[in-house]
Amino acid sequence: MAENFQRLLTMSGPDALSLNAQAALGAVHAPDRSQTAVLMRHFLERFFNHETASPDGDAKARLVLIACATGLPGFVVALYLWPVYHPMWPPCSLAHGCPPPYWLQVNHHLFYVLYSFVAMGIVTVFEWDLFFPDLLDLFVLKTLPIPDGRVFRARVAAIVVFMLGFLFDTNILAPVVLPAATDPPNLPRFIAGHLLAVMGSGLFAAVFVLALQGVLVAALGDRLFRRLSLLLQGLMITLLLMLLLLFPVLSGAVPVFLKSGSALVVCFPPFWFLGVYQRLLEGPAALPIYGQLAQIGGMALLISGGLAVVAYPLAYVRRVRQLVVGASTRDTRTRSAWELNKFLHWTVVRDPVRRAVFHFISQTLSRVQRYRIYLVLYGGAGLSVVAAGILRLTVAHGRVGMDVSADGLRAATTVIAFWVIAGLRVALVSPGNRQGSWVFRIVHGRPPQFRPAMEQLLAAKTWVLLVSGTVSCAACLALRAIAPAQLRSGAAMASELLLAAGTCLLLTDLFFLSVRVVAFSGEAEREQPSLAAAVLKYMLFFPVVAALPVALEPWIEGSARHWWIAAAVMGVLHWELRRRHSRNVAEHCEQPALEDDEEDFPMRLGLRY
Numbered sequence: 083m084a085e086n087f088q089r090l091l092t093m094s095g096p097d098a099l100s101l102n103a104q105a106a107l108g109a110v111h112a113p114d115r116s117q118t119a120v121l122m123r124h125f126l127e128r129f130f131n132h133e134t135a136s137p138d139g140d141a142k143a144r145l146v147l148i149a150c151a152t153g154l155p156g157f158v159v160a161l162y163l164w165p166v167y168h169p170m171w172p173p174c175s176l177a178h179g180c181p182p183p184y185w186l187q188v189n190h191h192l193f194y195v196l197y198s199f200v201a202m203g204i205v206t207v208f209e210w211d212l213f214f215p216d217l218l219d220l221f222v223l224k225t226l227p228i229p230d231g232r233v234f235r236a237r238v239a240a241i242v243v244f245m246l247g248f249l250f251d252t253n254i255l256a257p258v259v260l261p262a263a264t265d266p267p268n269l270p271r272f273i274a275g276h277l278l279a280v281m282g283s284g285l286f287a288a289v290f291v292l293a294l295q296g297v298l299v300a301a302l303g304d305r306l307f308r309r310l311s312l313l314l315q316g317l318m319i320t321l322l323l324m325l326l327l328l329f330p331v332l333s334g335a336v337p338v339f340l341k342s343g344s345a346l347v348v349c350f351p352p353f354w355f356l357g358v359y360q361r362l363l364e365g366p367a368a369l370p371i372y373g374q375l376a377q378i379g380g381m382a383l384l385i386s387g388g389l390a391v392v393a394y395p396l397a398y399v400r401r402v403r404q405l406v407v408g409a410s411t412r413d414t415r416t417r418s419a420w421e422l423n424k425f426l427h428w429t430v431v432r433d434p435v436r437r438a439v440f441h442f443i444s445q446t447l448s449r450v451q452r453y454r455i456y457l458v459l460y461g462g463a464g465l466s467v468v469a470a471g472i473l474r475l476t477v478a479h480g481r482v483g484m485d486v487s488a489d490g491l492r493a494a495t496t497v498i499a500f501w502v503i504a505g506l507r508v509a510l511v512s513p514g515n516r517q518g519s520w521v522f523r524i525v526h527g528r529p530p531q532f533r534p535a536m537e538q539l540l541a542a543k544t545w546v547l548l549v550s551g552t553v554s555c556a557a558c559l560a561l562r563a564i565a566p567a568q569l570r571s572g573a574a575m576a577s578e579l580l581l582a583a584g585t586c587l588l589l590t591d592l593f594f595l596s597v598r599v600v601a602f603s604g605e606a607e608r609e610q611p612s613l614a615a616a617v618l619k620y621m622l623f624f625p626v627v628a629a630l631p632v633a634l635e636p637w638i639e640g641s642a643r644h645w646w647i648a649a650a651v652m653g654v655l656h657w658e659l660r661r662r663h664s665r666n667v668a669e670h671c672e673q674p675a676l677e678d679d680e681e682d683f684p685m686r687l688g689l690r691y
Contacts, residue, residue, distance in 0.1 A: 083242050084600045088459075089431060091599060092451045106263065110247075112241060112529025114381075114519075117228060117232060117241070117409070117661045118232055118235060118236050120239045121228070121232065121233060121236030121237075121240075122236045122237075122239045122243070123259050124399070125236060125237050125240035125241075126235075126243060126244060128212060128362050128532075129209055129212050129240070129244055149501045150253055151305045152201055152205075152248065152252050153251045153252060153254065153255045154255070154610060155197060156194060156197060156252070156253065156256035157256055157259060159193065159194075159253075159256070160256045160259035160260045161259060161263065163190060163260070163263045164262070164263040166190075166264060167181060167182060167264050168265075169263055177239070181265075185336065185337045187264075188266070188337075188340075188356070189333040189336055189538050191275075191276070191279070191356060191359045191360065191363075191466045192329075192333070192336060192352065192353075193211040193254060193283055193329060193333075194276065194279070194329075194351045195251075195279050195280055195282050195283045195352045195355045195359060196283075196325060196326065196329060197252075197280075197326065198249075198252055198280040198281070198283045198284035198287075199284060199286070199287045199322075199351060199352050199355075200287070200323070200325055200326045201248075201252045201284065201334070202245070202248060202249060202252060202283075202284035202285070202287040202288045203287035203288070203290075203291060203318065203322045204319055204322050204323070205248050205288070206280070206287065206291040206292060207246070207315050207318050207319055207322075208455075208459070209244070210291060210292070210295050210315075211311070211451070211460045213241055213295065214299070214304075214397065214398060214401045215233075215237070215398075215405065216405070217405060219233075219626055220308050220402070220405045220406070234395070236292060236635040237398075240396075241292070245285070245289075246326070249281060249285060249288070249579045251275070252280075252284055253280045253281060253284065256276075256280075257273060257276055257277065260272075260276065261273070266363070268363070269443055271362055271363050271364075271365065272363055273676060274362050274571075275358065275359045275360070275361075275362035275363040276359065276360060277564075278680055279355045279356065279358045279359035279362075280355070282355050282358060282380075282383060283351070283354075285353060285383065286351060286354075286355070286379070286382060286383045287322075287351070288565040289383070289386045289387050289390050290351075290386045291318070292338070293386050293387075293389040293390035293393055294392065295307075295397070296389075296390055296393030296394040296396070296397040297311070297393045297397075298314075298397075299390065299396065299397035299401060300393050300396040300397040300400055303400060303404065304400065304401050304404040305404060312454055312455070312458050314461045315455070315458050315462075316458040316461055316465075317462075318462075319458065319459060319462030319463070319466075319527060320461075320462040320465040320466050320469075321449035321465035321466075322466075323462060323463055323467075324465075324466040324469045324470060325352070326466075327466055327467060327470035328469070328470050329533075330474065331470070331473065331474060331475050334475065335475045337465045339353070340353075340369065340371055341371075345347065347375070348375075348378060348506070349608075351379070351382065352378070353581065354375045354377075354378045354379030354382060355376075355379050355511055356372075356375065357371070357373065357374065357375025357378075357379060358373040358376040358379055358380075358459075359378040360372040361373055361376045362382060366659060375635060383519075384469055391638040415532050423441075425486075426440070426455075429547070429598055430544050431524075431541065433537050435534050435537035435538060435541070436537040436538070436540055436541040436544065437541075437602060438541075439537070439538050439541035439543055439601065440541040440544060442601070442602075443510065443541065443542060443545050443601050444545070445472075446602050447509065451519065452512075453512065453602075455508040456505055456508050456509045456512070457505045457506065457509060457664075460501050460502070460504055460508065461501065461502065461505060461569065462663055463501055464498055464500070464501025464502065464538040465498075466495045467497055468490075468498060469511075470555075470566075471487065471489075471490035471493060471494065471497065471628075472486055472487055472490035472491055472494060472561075473485075473486070473487075473490075474486065474487050486564050486565070486566065487563075488568070488569060489632045490568055491565050491566075491569055492569070492578070492631050492632050492635050493563070493584070493628045493629070493631050493632050494557065494561055495554050495558045495578060495581065495582045495631070496554075496581060496582070496585045496627055496628060496630065496631045497628055498553060498554055498625070499553075499554040499585045499586045499589060500585070500589060500624060500627050500628075502549065502550045502553050502554070503546055503550050503586070503589045503593050503594065506545075506546045506549065506550070507594065507597075510542050510597075510601040510602065511597055511599070511601075512545070512602065522538065522603060530671065531671060532667065532668055532671045535598075535667050535670070535671050536664065536667055537600070537665075538600045538623060539594070539597065539600075539667060541601075542594065542597070542600075543590050543591075543594050545585065545601075546590050546593075546594070547586055550589075551582070551583060554582040554583075554585070554586055555579065555582055555583075558575075558578050558579060558582050562575070571639075573639040574639055575636070576639075577634075577635050577638035577639045577645065577648075578631075578635065578643060578646060580638065580645060580649060580652075581630075581631050581634065581635060581638070581648075584649070584652035585627070585631075587652065587656050588652060588655055588656060588659065589627070589661065591656060591659035591663065592659065594663070595659060595662060595663050595666070596666065598666060598667060598670045651673065
């Protein structure tokens with residue numbers, strides 16, 4: 083027992099045994115698991131080892147990264163709360179301390195409730211396509227001697243384990259530090275209130291999403307639901323991220339909301355579980371509104387859970403029936419699409435190679451669900467950042483009002499362009515679908531000659547530039563409806579359109595500067611990319627992109643001369659990035675071709691020949 087405990091602490095495995103010692107141990111017997119347990123493990127594995135969550139197939143490493151990324155924010159915020167509750171100045175008594183104001187403490191509790199709600203909602207929305215069977219399950223499991231009821235129970239058990247696991251991971255680290263960081267007057271009440279509030283908030287978000295999906299599939303059918311699925315996913319992810327990003331703005335209006343008892347408080351789920359938190363923490367001395375909100379939260383959790391229990395089996399049966407019957411095909415070609423393609427062939431995709439890859443990108447994005455989910459995730463993140471930057475809550479005379487930030491409107495177009503191009507870059511370079519890459523290798527070689535390679539890569543950049551430019555200019559025109567008077571002038575509009583076009587052009591050049599493969603045909607990297615390094619790049623680069631229009635737009639609006647100077651600078655930067663990209667592609671094309679079974683490790687060291 084002592085040796086096992088020591089091994090657990092040191093995280094070391096058992097000592098190496100000789101072959102004779104291993105043979106003396108006897109045969110290794112596999113654990114005796116029931117059929118339901120095996121099915122449940124299979125469905126849990128599918129939640130993480132599918133092409134959307136892990137296109138490179140390394141699901142276990144990605145799961146560890148997701149678990150750490152989900153659980154660390156609450157832990158880090160708890161560490162930062164220590165100096166708030168233990169200020170160095172003015173000096174505080176060790177016996178009584180210097181607790182912050184009451185409403186500041188309430189906002190700290192609201193953050194944890196809101197974070198659990200947002201994290202569990204996003205995880206459930208991202209995985210909701212895996213909560214129901216697909217064609218692979220139908221073709222494989224239906225042929226095995228497994229009762230349908232057992233498969234259904236195993237999938238339900240896997241969903242429950244998945245939700246409870248993420249709920250535990252999201253909220254378990256913060257209570258380890260919070261008691262020491264905040265010094266609550268009543269530790270048992272504090273722990274009980276915190277755990278029940280954050281667990282209830284996260285569980286409600288997950289169960290509500292599952293109930294919503296079940297009701298829609300059961301009522302509309304799988305065919306119509308799939309047409310609405312991406313729109314719903316994007317909308318829900320946008321709203322959830324917007325709630326988290328708007329927390330600093332919302333925290334200033336929390337006292338007014340709770341004291342007024344307005345309808346907005348009753349309609350905001352995190353406030354329900356904040357009521358649970360404060361009612362358990364403060365006891366009978368809590369404000370009456372907390373008790374009312376706690377009752378609403380408990381009833382909402384029960385109703386959503388009951389709705390999920392009733393709707394999910396109906397949706398499951400309808401989904402299986404739809405898979406058996408199959409989906410009907412329809413012609414998606416329209417007259418307007420034909421005219422648009424004709425115009426593009428005459429203007430931006432005149433070369434046959436570029437035209438072929440351009441349409442290959444369009445058809446692949448419209449056919450493969452995984453790539454569209456990437457775009458939905460990045461689009462939702464971009465819209466939430468834009469909303470958080472534009473909206474402002476003002477408190478005056480005991481009332482909460484909403485205002486629009488002029489700086490947020492100036493940066494909105496650039497922010498939208500950044501997230502659109504970033505999402506398209508992730509989708510186009512994704513290594514998960516390489517079955518058709520042999521066509522490009524046979525036609526143009528591996529690596530291809532310089533001119534075909536440049537046309538293949540320019541097709542992707544052209545596609546991204548057209549989409550990002552259209553979305554950015556449309557957003558620029560749409561935001562004029564809520565812009566203040568100083569941003570509606572002709573000079574302001576001209577400068578904003580210039581920055582929108584220039585940002586799309588330069589960001590496309592930057593994001594695709596090191597891309598040397600045809601869209602959707604890239605190979606998985608031999609080494610697992612660092613998630614921390616990728617996040618750090620976004621954290622360093624995105625603020626600069628968002629701050630540039632705020633600083634440059636007033637200067638460009640000053641005169642027509644400034645407008646032309648800015649346009650010239652953007653043109654020079656585009657020319658330089660284009661030259662560097664061509665040089666990278668030329669170096670790639672000059673490398674000797676590899677055989678199918680040949681490693682590229684020596685080439686990366688320059689030691690091939």
